[in-house]
Amino acid sequence: AQSVTQPDIHITVSxxxxxxxxxxxxxxxxxxxxxxxxxxxxxxxxxxKYFSGDTLVQGIKGFEAxxxxxxxxxxxxxxxxxxxxxxxxxCAVGPNYGGSQGNLIFGKGTKLSVKP
Amino acid sequence: xxxxxQSPRYKIIEKKQPVAFWCNPISGHNTLYWYLQNLGxxxxxxxxxxxxxxxxxxxxxxxxxxxxxxxxxxxxLKIQPxxxxxxxxxxxxxxxxxxxxxxxxxxxxxxxx
Numbered sequence: 039a040q041s042v043t044q045p046d047i048h049i050t051v052s053x054x055x056x057x058x059x060x061x062x063x064x065x066x067x068x069x070x071x072x073x074x075x076x077x078x079x080x081x082x083x084x085x086x087k088y089f090s091g092d093t094l095v096q097g098i099k100g101f102e103a104x105x106x107x108x109x110x111x112x113x114x115x116x117x118x119x120x121x122x123x124x125x126x127x128x129c130a131v132g133p134n135y136g137g138s139q140g141n142l143i144f145g146k147g148t149k150l151s152v153k154p
Numbered sequence: 155x156x157x158x159x160q161s162p163r164y165k166i167i168e169k170k171q172p173v174a175f176w177c178n179p180i181s182g183h184n185t186l187y188w189y190l191q192n193l194g195x196x197x198x199x200x201x202x203x204x205x206x207x208x209x210x211x212x213x214x215x216x217x218x219x220x221x222x223x224x225x226x227x228x229x230x231l232k233i234q235p236x237x238x239x240x241x242x243x244x245x246x247x248x249x250x251x252x253x254x255x256x257x258x259x260x261x262x263x264x265x266x267x
Binding site: 079080082130141142144 | 157158194195196197198199202210245247255256257258259260261
């Protein structure tokens with residue numbers, strides 16, 4: 039069965055420090071991969087996505103993610119965290135039906151806190 | 155350009171009462187999604203519409219939940235009767251088509267007492 043695991047429920051980093059949020063997926067083939075961010079009281083916003091090609095994907099707000107097929111991982115990174123990055127982050131997978139995207143399956147999320 | 159609009163933003167009802175949520179997608183978006191987000195969880199798809207057709211409602215509890223998108227634009231999700239376990243955030247999202255980026259609304263937070 040398809041699934042997404044985000045091992046860290048809550049992470050706290052200092053402002054200016056680097057960040058890595060982990061995501062592992064279980065799927066029979068290469069899926070489409072996404073990272074979303076959700077601020078309190080807001081809907082989800084797409085940070086970046088991987089469909090194919092270069093395994094290092096650049097997104098908005100200075101985020102990037104790397105797809106590692108051998109590890110079934112799609113970890114999100116940012117070199118220097120800003121206080122405004124405090125939010126909840128969701129990894130999602132979408133089945134790749136020969137180029138057509140299926141329904142998204144979300145992980146449980148990682149809450150990021152940023153300390154001054 | 156307006157994003158996905160949902161109303162109400164908050165709703166408190168007693169169990170066994172009916173409740174309805176409304177969603178207006180981004181103009182021109184043909185695909186509309188309703189998600190359920192329980193506390194501490196990621197969103198789970200309830201139903202997906204392509205225009206006015208519900209093409210995937212396999213996760214919708216049809217004994218108490220219903221949805222409609224009559225003219226292929228805005229949509230309503232209804233629960234009747236509501237149960238305590240229905241307390242959650244109900245998210246609506248839309249996309250130009252099923253392969254395009256999904257844009258999410260702010261959600262409706264439902265509390266069932």
